[in-house]
Amino acid sequence: MITKGDYIIQLRSTKKSGICRKCGKVIRHFKGYDEWITIRHLPILGREVYLKIRPRRYQCLECDNEPTTTERLSWRDSGKNYTKAYRDHVLRCLINSSVEDVCLKENLGEKHVEAMLSESYFGQNPLDHISYIGTLGLDEIALKKGHRDFVVIVSSRFEGRTQLLGVLPDRKKETVLEFLKLIPDTVKNTINDVATDMYEGYLNAAKEALGESVEVVVDRFHVAQSYRKGADSIRKKEQKRLKKELSENDYKELKGLLWAFRKNPNKLTETENDILETAFGYSPDLKKAYELRNAMTDIFEEDYTKQDDIAAFKKWEKKVIKNGLDCYDSFIKTLNSFQSQIANYFNNRSNSGFVEGLNNKIKVIKRRCYGIFNIKHLRQRILLDTLGSELLFTK
Known part of the structure; x- marks a missing residue:
């Protein structure tokens, strides 16, 4: 919401062509402008900044009915009222913080911040970005202290690096087995061993999903x-x-x-x-x-x-x-x-010490956010706090 003192910067596109939404070819026949749109951008001197632009429209003369296509802005995801740079700025603010704090500082609603997180890399399935596992760890953590509502933390350890693979809603063998079966075969082949405790649900699920060739190690x-x-x-x-x-x-x-x-x-x-x-x-x-x-x-x-x-x-x-x-x-x-x-x-000499280390980080996240009881949100926050500094800050 624009208020007095905010900066509004009006832009004009210099692009001379677009991509047809039907045939995918480059089109250059200019057909006018779309409606004005206002997009939130990075702050300047502590003030909110908004960009105003009328995207250009182009017509494809080769397709039936000669459809028009509105140009896509490379610095903004389609349909969003904020730039990619501003989204990354909000996510950087969210690292080691809480949604409530970021909302206060950025004058945003909780749903806006949560949507930015969900639509980012950190909202995606971690298995989509894993190519090597090494040691796979299985352990649980309680969502509420003193309650037995455990969720399972699945993680990996390879070359000194710990990565979250998933957060499961319960510790039943069937739930763990279903998740392990989702790991692509090419990635399964990179699992050297599984480190876990003596809970038979984990042991049996790992044995059934990964086969006898993968060693299961009860953590020392x-x-x-x-x-x-x-x-x-x-x-x-x-x-x-x-x-x-x-x-x-x-x-x-x-x-x-x-x-x-x-x-x-x-x-x-x-x-x-x-x-x-x-x-x-x-x-x-x-x-x-x-x-x-x-x-x-x-x-x-x-x-x-x-x-x-x-x-x-x-x-x-x-x-x-x-x-x-x-x-x-x-x-x-x-x-x-x-x-x-x-x-x-x-x-x-494999052990699940890395899992315990990750669990301690998760406890800090939960404490800072006064509890996170939505499993999807918990997974996103773990990924953001463990990978955010590496992916969002320019080295």
Whole structure:
């Protein structure tokens, strides 16, 4: 909407020809002007700028009924009341911002900004622009905190670059399978492996859609969560017992045990080491669980082959049984169920750390925009915030 103080620049086309809308040939027979149109352009000195122009019309003398064609303006998409340059300006403003903020700064309606985003590169299907995948990642994120309305984030990692492939409405096997089948065969052939968690819907969908030749890797960090949870369960149990049995002064010596127990043993301070030694003196089982937890972490740090790793897993399991610990029962069950997929990590050291990194960015986007509950809009915002700086700013 033009207001006092805005700039209005009147243009005149210097083109001498057009393209016939019927036959596609170049036409030069001038047939007059179309109606005046007003087009929003880049601001000047903080003021809104509008371009006014009457497009030229040309007549094709070779087609039946000699139709007329209005010239197309290369700097404006047909039917739009803004230039391509202004659209890109709005999208640049939208990076790391919200639709509401951009609307206030640019004096635009939300629907206008959302339409610009939808009609841009970022509104297109990411699969249309992907030629190589490398490692394919599958993970979920909740649209609303505390609710179980998960959406699946499908992404790829190749040569240090993470790209979004899709946002799926739910984590059902059928939904994931349908999406994976949409990947063109030429692009499927570039998938080296699939990194995911232990959710069987992902594992089965990947296996069915991509075949046995593509390795499915259960992410080592999800595995670590499982066995560390087992170790932490005995810490909680033993701390609860010791709080009842020890005097108040003796129990104070265990202050800070939680963080000392969870911390990387190579980064412990002298004080933290003392806390652990005190706790282990009261609870030998806690010491055994701690050492076995660290031993499992060490396995993942070794330069093993897949077969070496499976052998190391079995050896570790025997130690757990020998020590009579039940805190790792759940993890051992998981380890035996997904042994091959977990051990696939040692073939290429693939993991879904890049997916977790992307998930963190998505959480920031959601927080900044006070929640995005439309899946299409979420996908567009992820693409804009991850690729916008590269595509919209001149280097």
